[in-house]
Amino acid sequence: MSAPAPAAPRRPAPASAPPRASRPRRRGGRLLLGLVLLLALLGGGHYALWSFMLGRMEQGLEQWASARRAQGWEIAHAAPVRGGWPFAARLTLADWRIAGPQGLAWQAEALDAELRPTALDRLVLRPRGPQALRLGATTLPFTAKDLQATLALSADTPPDRASLEGRGLRLGPAEASLAIDRLSGELALPDPAETALTLALEGVVLPMQTPLGPRIESATLDATLNGAPPATGTPAERAARWRDAGGALELRGLTLRWAEIAASAAATFALGPDLQPVGAGTLRLANAPRLLEALVQAGVVAQRSAGMARAILPLMQRPDPNGGAPQLEVPVSLENRTISVARLNLGRIPGIEWK
Template sequence: MTPAKPKPAPPRRRRRILSTLVVLLLLLAGAHGLAWWRVTGMMAAGFADWTALRRAEGWTVEHDPPRPAGWPLAAELVVPNLRVEARGRGFAEAVGHDSERLVLRVGPRRLDRLALRWEGQQVLRLGAVAVPVAARRLEAEVPLEPMPPLRPVEVLAEDLTAATPAGLLQARQARLLLSPAWSGAEPALLAELRADGVRMPAGAVAPAVAAALGQEVESVGIVAALTGPSPMPPSAQRARAWRDAGGQLDVRSMALRWGPVASEANVRLSLDAALQPQGSGQVRVIGAPAAIQALEGAGLLPRATARAAQGVVALLTRVPPGGGPPQVELPIALTEGRLSIARIVVATIPPLVWP
């Protein structure tokens, strides 16, 4: 005896089920649309508040009318033709940024973060100097929580090009991470910067250095901690207060790989009585003879200084206990605008002019 086949649902019941599903979908779409509208409205209000605050501080902020976008995947606010310029209040010259388009975005995966994406042509301005900048990707992420603990701010650029007065500067990738801390014994600000595949402007690298080390820097990285009261925006008064409070810039690691040369340095900097940088530290170098030869060939080191440096390097070069290429560890110091390595002056630093 064959089992009885289940009877299909009556047409009226099927229509009722279908109608219920349609109503539920419409309700969900409406709720999603309402949430999107509310978040984009909050973003527009927040951007308007930020604009008003900057203008009250004397900044110039201009842009075309913002428009919401991104539905249904994210809440976005598109700000076309944004121009920001800061002047006064510690800025010796006007500092500005022009962006063809800025996109502010809050996505479902990171509701606690605001993503900023700069699109199109960008221009950085310092006084009368304008530097056009372009990148395949130029983004930043900032935390939305106003209360501690504060989270890091990250900026990422890929295929970055900047038309500087010295020539075209290029970087395959650059990443900046700023981690604010509170007070007490903790650093006021931690900064990590790494750039890979950096091609220096032709006018910024002497031909002899480029011939010896190459036109492209394989990688450069800096890890630094700024302690003490904030010296920003920079001014002589803030710099003096920062110095008197024991403020320091602790460069924990400054690494460079450029052709046959690899180096890593650490240095602790502060301000002297004339509000000029001073400090000391150590540097480890692989390929130091090639670097000295390149600097001498470029005319950046006098012949006698280069010979003395080669002699010091030959005496102090050691093979690491675990093996590897020979390296030399030398003391570095910055005093009264002179940068010295192993007590040999290798560069003169222009004095800081505080507003």
């Protein structure tokens, strides 16, 4: 019996292959590529929207300027420069100037007009650099640390409401400027024959000394101009036609806090036969004796008139229900360029020269 054949030597089992790392890498690469493409698509869409918004803004600006020029306005600026991407659509108009047919003009070194995707119903205007207001032959230069106007937009009607915010304003030449810490206001055009204005000022510093000192703590204004001023004719002709049509300035509320004095007033003004302002209203004062003494010391009120006023003031004042200084309510009038309070002449105002 033959011997069994020797067994073939066993081959070592092949080592197990390491796990492949290429698949996760490929997946990660595809995900990264997809994310890049998605961001590029979103960025391209956002840029297209930004360009569309700016195109509409330029078109709307040109249409608005053409309509104003047809009404006699002068509007000038350099070619619009686009900017603001990706957070806003902004047009910068250098050498901005606008002048109305009534002789009122405003110019600025540059004007930024801005729309944001989150607030497409509000156009924000920010003037930059030195600015100037002109009324007739009078020019008032001014600067501001921050100043912006916001216009409410509508798809069906032109803007009929604008708000204004500012701080660090200086009006007039540098050596004799009027300073305003804060300013806020709103201008509304509810219909073509009515213009409403509200204004609030804080920290007003006058460029000269006054009987009550140079600093006014706060002042507010609520006024309505009734009647649309005509757009054609000389300034005097337009003023006369506005007066003859019943035009008037209604001062609904004026408040003032100046030193120890708190004052409020309401009045209605119009133009008289000589095209000078005339009007009448009511003035309310807290701490009137302090104001009287300040006017006497400044020479505005004569000593003889002051003696009579000192005697009757206690009879005219009323206690303040809140425990403050006694309140005085007196009539106030403007006639022949003379301001009178309780028939006491306080002085004359400069006349209006209609050129």
